[in-house]
Amino acid sequence: MTQLDSFSVPDFHLPFGNSKHPQAARANAEATAWAVQHELVSNAVEQFAGIGFGHLAGRVSGEVPYERVVLLAEWMAWSFVLDDQHDHLIRTGELAAWRPVTEAITEHLETGRSDRAAALGNPLVNGFIDLCDRIMAGMGEGNAARYRSHVPLMLHSLDQEAGNRRTGGHPSVQDYILMRRHSSQILPMMDMVEAGLGIDLPQHVHDLPEFQDLTASALDVISWGNDVFSLPKEHACGDNNNLVSLIAAREGCTLMAAVQLVEARIQARIEEYLVAERRLFQVVDADGAADPSVRAALDRYVRSYEDWMIGADLWQRYECTRYSDERFAAGMESAYTRPDLVSVA
Template sequence: MKDPRGDRANAEATAWAVGRGLIETEATEQFAGIGFGHLAARVGRGASYGELVLLAEWMAWSFVLDDQHDLLIRSGRLDGWQPLSDAIAHHVGGRPADVPASARGNPLVSSFVELCDRILAGMPPVLRDRYRRHVPRMLRSLDEEAANRRPGHRPTVEEYVLTRRHSSQLLPMMDMVEAAQGVEVPEEVDASPALEELAWSAIDVISWGNDVFSLPKEHSCGDTNNLAVLLADRHGLTLSEAVRAVEERIRARVEDFLAASRALPRALDALGVTDPAARTAVERRVRGYEDWMIGADLWQRHDCTRYRDERFAAGLEAAYTRPDLVSVA
């Protein structure tokens, strides 16, 4: 069920992005069409309105980060990326003194610092630690995506899948939703193979589904970071055949998710997890992953204009992307 406050959260998150200098005022309408507030409303069941807006603002920031990074790749200006990536990693890692003054004033960094401090302040320690791990891994995955786009280079499908799990930027957002919902899976349970398989199957379903929606842009601009593009290249498929192959893989991963869900009670027994609170937290995580898989699909189909925009489909930069946001070091 979609939280009815999604429209309001979307408007507030858009205004926040404009106010922080992430996008220009004249691009407000197109940026709002991404519908990050609606995605937050579909996956943040039970969150307070303040938590919903914070999640929408994080999503807005992550879309800007992703698009600006893509711009740097396409324009050959990646020298400007590393100082910003390092600054973000230093801050989330609890080392704000290591953030260079030159990077600290960049809107991508300053807005991250604001969001990160607000996010961490509302998280219990176990989720705070996960979030601190997940953000730097997300940043490294963007470096991996940049490497995948070197001229003449094609990652293997297996390499791409591992990178995509993090470049989706889903893990930090899932941490935020669990914090808002009061879901605290103990660390020893979170790290178990049973829960890892559950997480990766859900994230693969969401990420590969997004690859289908984003295929027009990524194919038109030569981006190899798309499962359909890679399957077409590796197996000599047409794009239509590759999309059908992705859809078959998604169906198989849904079955993997369902099987992992059914096996969880036995896996928890084997781990010696008898605490009812821990087992309830795991059950709530399963429901949360279901919300993410269904909510992300519905958002892309009904709430988001990003993948229907003519500029996007033509492989062009979004109108809200700012060429001056990242300067070359």
């Protein structure tokens, strides 16, 4: 028997409500079709659709217009392919092919064009260009600036993950947590939801320590929960980028004991989120010159964070086949992964 033979994901007791967009299933189908059209997947399309990115988009989007739910679902579909393709290159030792792709993505993000002929024509790059142009067209100045800053951080975090796997070492828990906030790929998606809700909070609100504490708490709750859901796959393939595996190695305990420790961390982080929320509103309300519209927008933004925390949990438990798929649990690549999607020229 292995350490995970009796593994099950605990209930994280998230004290938030959630509702899903009534057309989430339609968004899932449309995002799947988009991924096929852009040649991100060509086989096992039904398995790819089983990830349920449209359902996740529908759970975290609140009352945004349907076309923005679909756009978010398409970005999520692209993001899962990005993650799986990066994993494939790590497994095959072909990471040299990764840099031209990320450089082309970054160039388009910064300039609105990409002149890197080696990467143009790659489905990941073309898919990003299509998405990025439509995403930016629906964003205010502040939203767009944050999105532009978050995508490169996301890409850099994947390089950090590759480095961790290459050395086989274990980063400190704090270093891992900081990296995981970006490798979760959530921040650009949060930017999209903020824009879809018509919210563009002033940068000075984002810069408040209480706001940053709130954001960090929400990201940690989501990311650490995902580490528990994805533990069987990552343990099976020797991926050390997982909080449970890291704590087990650091504490010298079993994986199941480490799951309990991570569960306790998640519960404590939820409480810290609620404290940060109260402190944030106290700071804003104490500012007599604060614009009432900013206060209302902040209230909606906080509700969006709660949608993300509970929505991601419900999606993983009930609407996503990714973490229950036998290939995934065995540490194998997904059947829809295209070995030729990114290759060394």
